[in-house]
Amino acid sequence: MAGNTYGKRFQLTTFGESHGEAIGGVIDGCPAGISLDMDLIQFELDRRKPGQSKIVTQRKEADEVRFLSGIFEGKTTGTSIGFIIENTNSKSKDYDHIKDIYRPSHADYVYDQKYGHRDYRGGGRSSARETACRVVAGAIAKQVLKELKVTAYVSSVGDLTVTKLYHELDFSEIEKNPVRCADPVIAIAMEDLIKTVKKDGDSIGGVITCVIQGVPVGLGEPVFDRLDAELAKAMIGINAVKGIEFGRGFAATRMRGSEHNDEILVGGTTKTNNAGGIVGGISNGMDIYFNVAFKPTATLMKDQMSINKNNEEVIVQGKGRHDACVLPRAVPIVEAMASIVMLDMYLEQYGKQGIDK
Template identity: 75%
Template sequence: MAGNTFGKRFRVTTFGESHGEAIGGIIDGCPAGVPLDFEAIQNEMNRRKPGQSTIVTQRKENDIVQFLSGIFEGKTTGTPIGFLIQNNNSKSSDYEHIKDIYRPSHADFVYQKKYGIRDYRGGGRSSARETACRVVAGTIAKQILKTIKVTAYVASVGDIKLTKKYSELDFSNIEKNVVRCPDLKVAQQMEDCIKAVKKAGDTIGGIITCVVQNIPVGLGEPVFDRLDAELAKAMLSINAVKGVEFGSGFEGTKMKGSQNNDVILPDGTTKTNNSGGIVGGISNGMDIYFNIAFKPVATLMRDQDSIDLNGNIVTVKGKGRHDACVLPRAVPIVEAMTAITLLDLYLEQFGETDIR
């Protein structure tokens, strides 16, 4: 398995399994002399961790980050930053019944076929537990980027969706509800939907919107390392993500060029921002905004048809603690992967001259 490192200049490698002793990571290429806010790192971990509300998995993990290297007297040294996050509340017995069974739309089948072995306990390496490591790296990236602001929020759950543009929303409301939707009225509808789906033993998906503000012109390396291409790869590396669209996205396919084009003004800004802040694979200084589609969680608390290791038709049903909707906990993950990608390309474009 070779795909455990992300980035070129700012590189993040993660390791560990859902029910192993610990998960962790190594951050390489981090500029030296950056003071770190460890409380902010822990706050971001708390936004992602399980057990934070009644609508998410009730697995109780403290998700305390233990830094092992690369930091001295509260500042980065420029050497690799190593860190660990202990797994304290795994219940492997919840997965004994699927050790020889494949869950539909889960990674069980493909891991077994690709590697000839799989860790069935919580999905092992395929579990979203791994994303806790990304949040650590992403929060450090946020602190290095300083003035660049990355904000994500839940824009839809099933058929319930926000109708306002991001510029019309109050981002201060995002953390005032368990769904992490900036419209409190819509957030309540989303919460009620998730609770009903969970009660039925089912799951549901939706969309997260991410907005990047105060972005400089010039990030992105055409032709293969375009900013939108790198962000799309980052998002699609997150568990359950099945689609990404920038700016007007698929709605833009219904427009004429005269409607979709962003007229450039004398000050270099654009009259509209249907491009979502990225033109030719390079940031143009306007807000970057994009949508990320998350499928429903694969593990259901109800009967599903499937097969076992020998190809026999069986019935499988989830046990234990699982998310009925992954979106509320995925918000900080989306922000983290966005920040990691931006910092990587920022260092490519500008180096470390104004980082410290």
């Protein structure tokens, strides 16, 4: 599989490069007879695509998905779902200046060392453009698991952080601002910060919070296929992600057990949800919530020191199109990967014919 496939029962294989003819994927294991709303799939792609606001990269791509197989008369057939998304605005010449140069904190150097050859146009296979394929699969997974609600939002940009807990926020605010923050007041400050950073030719990171509601008890397998482990793998596999925490996460290291433990109430719910909805690697029926840390974008509009193929010191010129902050466009990617994991776990627990229990 060479690292291009994710999932065991609901499985996605992606292909293509940032500046190739197209990107695309093959989805295996999708249950048959699922009515698909193509507009909803395109809506998710539109949330991720470039050029949607002044605070993201201005590369113009329609990101229109074309399905080639696995769907007949608007329903899944149970066979492989093949799809492609054409690249129409690549401008490969913008990358001629780094043909023999390795950009700091990009995958340029490690790809060249691993394969002895690399596609330098926009990062090739290492480009985040590939994540559009994950969004397609995630949009389909969402429509299979209609009883689940997967919601992600930007909860911090740099030092600006949403202080309210997820259940205190109005999720309808997320799509009302270009940052995709659930707090409309902090969203304005975040947008201003990103604009300032972009004007400086720099970049900035932050955190995306993801909440999964309507989860039944029992999803996740011992010992190595734990639900939190699978979600963590899926999130760490997203470009620019450097960390993840579930529930109280690292804050739990500063708590005592008597403070952190979630007391179980009659009926199986818990008094608190410090565990973030997963105990022993298995869902406990409470909301699953976790935070995903994104590093600053590696591409800057500033000159940086690096080396070339001859191991000579060079200056990398800052030019081209980039996101000063990847978080706004990463929100649908986080939701997509979470949805793919949850459907994979559903199919393991209930089987392809018993998904509705």
